[in-house]
Amino acid sequence: MGSGVDLIFKIAAIGIITALLHIILKNSQREELALMTSIAGVVVVVFMLMYEISTLFDTIKSLFGL
């Protein structure tokens, strides 16, 4: 999806936002919600990465004729 450099910044932004959300929710005594948001953030990032990794492996396969 995010071709080029903005992929890195997108993932870092999601990480920082999840961290912020985690801290805010923890202070407002909602531990379980904080945990949920953290897990949701990780899942979103992993799905984004999965798409990029599959394109990477396809290009390598087509490039080197694997």
Place this chain on the structure above:
Amino acid sequence: MIVKIIAIAMAGAILNVIVRQHKSEFSFAVAIATGIVIFSLIKDDVLSVISLTKDYIESLGLETKYIATLFKIIAVAYLTQYGASICEDVGEKSIAMKVELAGRLTIIIMTAPIIFAVINLIMGILP
């Protein structure tokens, strides 16, 4: 081009430090993303190198079957090193070792026909 790659690598590294401090689950994601972006930059150069070597070998009239295997081995080596270094980043040394072992085995399996061909050649020459 190389300056661009170095700039992206540094940006990724700095972001990784920030993300690792607050939320360490995302540090591997930033590392993988940087690797993907850098590879997408050097993709065209790799393609030109491969076609260059292939044309040169063909112009010499040599057999291109072994050169294709050579490129496959380079691809396997690169992928194994990529996966192993990501595992090491996260701190999973044991998994990285297993990935490297698997990579070495696949390379050995790929080189088997070439080694046998060379040995047959040598045996043929010997009186």
